Amino acid sequence: KQEVTQIPAALSVPEGENLVLNCSFTDSAIYNLQWFRQDPGKGLTSLLLIQSSQREQTSGRLNASLDKSSGRSTLYIAASQPGDSATYLCALKGKEGGKLIFGQGTELSVKP
Amino acid sequence: EAGVTQFPSHSVIEKGQTVTLRCDPISGHDNLYWYRRVMGKEIKFLLHFVKESKQDESGMPNNRFLAERTGGTYSTLKVQPAELEDSGVYFCASSPRGTFATNEKLFFGSGTQLSVL
Numbered sequence: 001k002q003e004v005t006q007i008p009a010a011l012s013v014p015e016g017e018n019l020v021l022n023c024s025f026t027d028s029a030i031y032n033l034q035w036f037r038q039d040p041g042k043g044l045t046s047l048l049l050i051q052s053s054q055r056e057q058t059s060g061r062l063n064a065s066l067d068k069s070s071g072r073s074t075l076y077i078a079a080s081q082p083g084d085s086a087t088y089l090c091a092l093k094g095k096e097g098g099k100l101i102f103g104q105g106t107e108l109s110v111k112p
Numbered sequence: 113e114a115g116v117t118q119f120p121s122h123s124v125i126e127k128g129q130t131v132t133l134r135c136d137p138i139s140g141h142d143n144l145y146w147y148r149r150v151m152g153k154e155i156k157f158l159l160h161f162v163k164e165s166k167q168d169e170s171g172m173p174n175n176r177f178l179a180e181r182t183g184g185t186y187s188t189l190k191v192q193p194a195e196l197e198d199s200g201v202y203f204c205a206s207s208p209r210g211t212f213a214t215n216e217k218l219f220f221g222s223g224t225q226l227s228v229l
Binding site for chain 1: 115116143145147153154155156157160167168170171203205214215216217218219220221222223
């Protein structure tokens with residue numbers, strides 16, 4: 001059974017710092033992996049989607065990597081800003097169907 | 113273009129009552145998903161519609177939950193009778209792509225916060 005784990009559960013950094021959020025999974029048979037952002041009281045916003053055949057995706061200050069062999073994905077945020085404060089979730093689409101399997105998320109706080 | 117819309121945004125009901133949640137997907141999206149997050153747990157899949165047909169309902173917790181998508185447009189999720197453990201945030205998501213598309217990106221609504229007292 002696929003399990004997705006995100007470490008750390010919470011992270012606080014000063015503005016301007018580069019940071020890495022981690023996501024691990026137990027079954028490498030996946031179609032894709034997505035990183036989402038959730039602001040309080042809001043829905044989930046898709047940040048990056050990495051297909052199973054890809055190694056990484058970049059969007060602005062964000063870079064996500066995928067290593068299926070080790071069951072890991074990382075989300076790198078460069079030059080963090082207070083506006084980056086949110087909960088970041090990774091979710092993957094497994095081969096057993098169209099549903100996404102989510103990690104518990106990392107709550108990020110960027111202090112001015 | 114309007115995003116995925118859910119209402120109500122909040123619902124507070126007593127145990128044993130009935131609640132109906134509604135989701136309006138992005139226009140033209142055939143795929144519609146329901147997910148929920150209960151306190152302290154990760155977001156979990158409930159079910160998946162392709163147009164008006166249930167593609168996968170393996171995540172529905174029990175027969176107190178009934179989802180419909182008449183006409184393949186908006187969807188409703190009814191909980192009857194509600195129990196305390198049903199409290200949580202119910203999310204709806206939609207996508208225009210097929211179930212097994214490796215680049216299927218889901219668009220989520222803001223969720224309905226359900227509190228059962």
